[in-house]
Amino acid sequence: MTRRGLAAGFSICLLPLTACAPQQKMYTATWFDVFDTVTTVQGYAASEQEWNEQADALHADLLYLHEQLDIYNAYDGLTNLYTVNRCAADAPVQVEPELFDFLQWACKDVYTATKGAVNPAAGAVLRLWHDARESDSPAPPAQSAIDEALQHCDAGNLLLDAENHTVYFADAAMQLDVGAVAKGYAAVQVGQKAAQRGLNNALLNVGGNVYIIGDKPDGSAWRVGVENPWGDSPQYMQTVELHKGDSLIVSGDYQRYFTYNGVRYAHLIDLTTGWPATYYSSTAVYTHPDTGWGDAWSTALFCLPTEQSEALAEQHADTMGALWMYADGTLQQSSGWTGKNAQ
Secondary structure, three states: OEEOOHHHHOOEEEOOOOOOOOOOEEEEEEEEEEOOEEEEEEEEEOOHHHHHHHHHHHHHHHHHHHHHHOOOOOEOOEOOHHHHHHHOOOOOEEOOHHHHHHHHHHHHHHHHHOOOOOOOOEHHHHHHHHHHHHOOOOOOOOHHHHHHHHOOOOHHHEEEEOOOOEEEEOOOOOEOOOOOOHHHHHHHHHHHHHHHOOOOOEEEEEOOEEEEEEOOOOOOOEEEEEEOOOOOOOOEEEEEEEOOOOEEEEEEOOOOEEEEOOEEEEOOEEOOOOEEOOOOOEEEEEEOOOOOOHHHHHHHHHHOOHHHHHHHHHHOOOOEEEEEEOOOOOEEEOOOOOOEEOO
């Protein structure tokens, strides 16, 4: 039995950068304390002091959202999703307006748009697989436990009161898990705030969720590679050019998984069965501009059968392009995909 660590969360890798304007220098900052993954911001600034100030502010914004959306830990003076999961079946829990708006979007808008493929109210079954993956002796949950957990994933039992900003579980066994959307949402939110503070030329990568804060100083695009999910030859399957506000997000079965009796069990769950989705090795989604939806689309396309996945991508072809990578090594792309074969 084997497990793969956090470093595998980087499913997108930056390709070599072009020259920048002489008055700007490129800097990089990396953190390991947000969203259980590796986060890197790479960009240009006139001085190291300016860069450090921008990077510190961006990191603080990420930490705030990490704590708000954390379902595993409590924080002093903060009502977060951990608090909601512990208390919302007993009585309505009042949350900050920002967290309420996020839940309204993720649990209603995203759930509806993805036809339930992304369901933050499915924490009961997602927790089973999380605990199995993190165990010292990883093994799939019992089918009876999966069947029972699936009975408590009805998004209709999540009651959101917009007037009072409260969250209530009509099903006492319901749990929230926003892992399918949290990193992509956070990348967009903190990236937009960083741009407002004057970070004009930067790329943010939150565990493979790449968001472009601003073009390079000369106005050119950032060129990003989609990693080969089957090995290192070639290292990248395709490359995509990204401009300000664009995102590129990859979901794959090679990122977080465990192996049991020779079978790989990935972290992305098909909520129609309660078992890891096995339709593809990887899916990549290019969103332009990304308003927070890229992560949701990537997860949904990975967890839907081919016909439904392709139909969803074409439905949103004006703002989204998709690349599907199948286990037999074949690739399929939507009409909105702009990637090119890696050189």
